[in-house]
Amino acid sequence: MKRVIPILIVGLLLASCNVESETEVSEVYTDQQQKIIGEEKNEMLGQTVAPYTNRELRDEQYSQDEVFLDYVHGDGETLSLSPGRYEITGSVSGNINVYNDHDDLIFHDILGSDYGVGSITVDIDEDFTIHADAGFNSVMVTPAEEQQSNNLTAGHWEVGVDIEPGDYLISSSSRIGYLQIHSNNKDTQVYEVMGSEFGSTESEVTLEEGQILRITEISYIHFEPQ
Incomplete structure (x- = not known):
């Protein structure tokens, strides 16, 4: 019994240290303002052209498509859809690329599995295309639900x-990703969310x-009104 007591005391002390360490990490982690600037920001923005939304695609009653791809092989699959807003x-997982009518890349992300986002929502206009790389067991493209969130x-x-519009505190419990805020008359802002x-x-x-938001590499971001 004499040997058990010191061991228990040491164990409790170590557990206490671990709790304090985790608490300190959490406090530091939640207080940081994660705005990206400089060369890192320019490099990130240079990967795609400006994001695209079109209010008319929501105002008018377009006959939107619903597409299901089963096992994407080889060079992947390219989809041309009726104009509309799609999810x-x-x-499994793979790359999704969205191109505009000039064949410029307007959105890219890894979709599916533990390594990608859960869904991607974008506006698709005339002559836009969606390309799914090989590797997916399935890809589904459906009309997106229209509701503010x-x-x-x-x-x-x-x-x-x-x-x-308004002031928000942004956060997420979904790993690491990025929020881009694009304006017509202001410099684009980029935030890392962890x-x-x-x-x-x-x-x-x-x-x-009127600002357009691009969210990448993270399944969701929560916007808490302030």
């Missing part, structure tokens, strides 16, 4: 249509009518 989902998933979103079981980063953002 893309898939099983403070939880936005990967894709393109318009302030005033998909989310109200979340885990220990906590999440929190950054203050102001959203203005």
Whole structure:
């Protein structure tokens, strides 16, 4: 019994240290303002052209398509759809690229599995295409639901249509990803968003009518009104 007591005391002390360590990590983790600037920002923005949304695709009653791809092989599959707003989902994982009518890349992300986002939501206009790389067991493209939300998933979103203008605190519990805020007359802002079981980063953002948001590499971002 004399040997058991010291061992228990040491164990309790170690457990206490671990709890304190995790608490400290969580506090530091949640207080950081994760705005990306400089060369890292320019490199990130240079990978795609400006994001695209079109309010007319929501105002008018377009006859939107619904497509299911089963086992994508070889060079992948390229889809040309009727204009509209679509949600893309898939099983296993692979790259999804969205191109505009000039064949410029407007959106890219890894979709599916533990390594990708859960869904991608984008506006598809005339002569836009969606390319799914080989590797998917399935890819489904369906008309997106139209409703404002403070939880936005990967894709393109318009302030005033998909989310109200205002001041927000952004966070997530879904790993690491990025929020881009694009304006016609202001410099693009880029934020890194990180979340885990220990906590999440929190950054203050102001959203203005007509701005376009691009969310990548993360399944969702929560916008808490301030």
